[in-house]
Amino acid sequence: MTKRPSPGTPDRKGAGISSSAAIGPLLPHIRMSMDELPGAMKRIGKYLLENPDTAVRLSMSELSRNTRSGEATIVRFCRALGFAGLRELKLHLAGDLARHPRPGADSDGGGVVDAILETHLRALRDTRSLIEPETLHAVAARLVAARRIDIFGAGVSGLVAELLAYHLLLSGLTAQALTDPTYMLEIAHGLDRDSVAVAVSGSGVSPDTLDMLKRAKDAGAFTVAITNRAGTPLTALADRVLSAVTQESPLTGGAFAIATGHLLLIDALVAEIGRLRSPPASAGPARGRAPRSGRGAGAPGRPRRSGR
Numbered sequence: 001m002t003k004r005p006s007p008g009t010p011d012r013k014g015a016g017i018s019s020s021a022a023i024g025p026l027l028p029h030i031r032m033s034m035d036e037l038p039g040a041m042k043r044i045g046k047y048l049l050e051n052p053d054t055a056v057r058l059s060m061s062e063l064s065r066n067t068r069s070g071e072a073t074i075v076r077f078c079r080a081l082g083f084a085g086l087r088e089l090k091l092h093l094a095g096d097l098a099r100h101p102r103p104g105a106d107s108d109g110g111g112v113v114d115a116i117l118e119t120h121l122r123a124l125r126d127t128r129s130l131i132e133p134e135t136l137h138a139v140a141a142r143l144v145a146a147r148r149i150d151i152f153g154a155g156v157s158g159l160v161a162e163l164l165a166y167h168l169l170l171s172g173l174t175a176q177a178l179t180d181p182t183y184m185l186e187i188a189h190g191l192d193r194d195s196v197a198v199a200v201s202g203s204g205v206s207p208d209t210l211d212m213l214k215r216a217k218d219a220g221a222f223t224v225a226i227t228n229r230a231g232t233p234l235t236a237l238a239d240r241v242l243s244a245v246t247q248e249s250p251l252t253g254g255a256f257a258i259a260t261g262h263l264l265l266i267d268a269l270v271a272e273i274g275r276l277r278s279p280p281a282s283a284g285p286a287r288g289r290a291p292r293s294g295r296g297a298g299a300p301g302r303p304r305r306s307g308r
Contacts, residue, residue, distance in 0.1 A: 028126035036231040126245035127261035140272035146196040149175035153200035181208035193220035204232030
């Protein structure tokens with residue numbers, strides 16, 4: 001499995017994450033990296049995701065006790081995320097929490113609605129922090145040029161696939177959503193290098209979706225993954241990855257929580273497609289005084305009087 005560069009390692013341009021300013025919102029950064037972390041570090045990441053308000057006030061020894069991890073492991077965790085140590089990580093997390101307070105689960109009445117709203121807003125903000133304009137443009141350009149676009153997904157991801165196909169059809173592209181596993185595998189054989197295969201999977205490990213994307217890649221199709229997880233078998237098969245963040249509310253939970261970030265990705269992708277398909281602004285004819293009758297080139301002249 002091809003592993004994405006871990007946080008804190010140099011990127012393709014050789015610039016590593018050396019300061020918290022380069023990281024952006026911390027919790028989505030941790031959430032996307034969870035599958036790449038070893039066991040002890042994963043416990044620390046899970047604790048921070050579930051208890052950010054508590055973790056920001058803990059000392060090194062208290063965090064070590066609560067996560068059942070050694071202090072050296074906590075330091076390695078912080079450095080893997082690009083921080084010099086726990087103090088810098090907590091300062092960054094405290095800033096995130098101050099900007100976007102997390103609602104409690106004990107709300108009632110209108111407070112419940114506000115808490116659910118904040119959960120969705122947080123998912124949208126965190127997903128926005130992960131959108132790379134260059135990746136968005138590259139995927140949109142391949143979709144515009146594709147002879148055929150197949151979008152695969154199962155369960156709730158299948159609903160997201162159908163919505164994306166609907167928007168692409170409205171944009172004038174040839175797209176179809178496939179949610180039946182048997183039909184997905186049969187139809188994937190018709191893909192070629194002029195096709196695009198998009199796989200939607202929150203977990204990135206759905207067996208049917210993985211099998212489909214592998215067949216599409218073997219056929220030469222350009223492959224795209226829309227997912228909530230980094231470093232999964234799905235992202236290893238994809239030429240491009242569009243990442244979303246899921247925020248499961250303690251008030252609701254449920255599978256539909258994964259869709260919020262995906263909807264933002266769909267709208268952003270369709271908007272980029274519209275921008276690419278818009279005709280370039282061309283300079284119109286220079287505005288000036290219209291030539292007088294009979295004086296301009298090609299203008300009909302006045303009829304001459306016959307001479308005597």
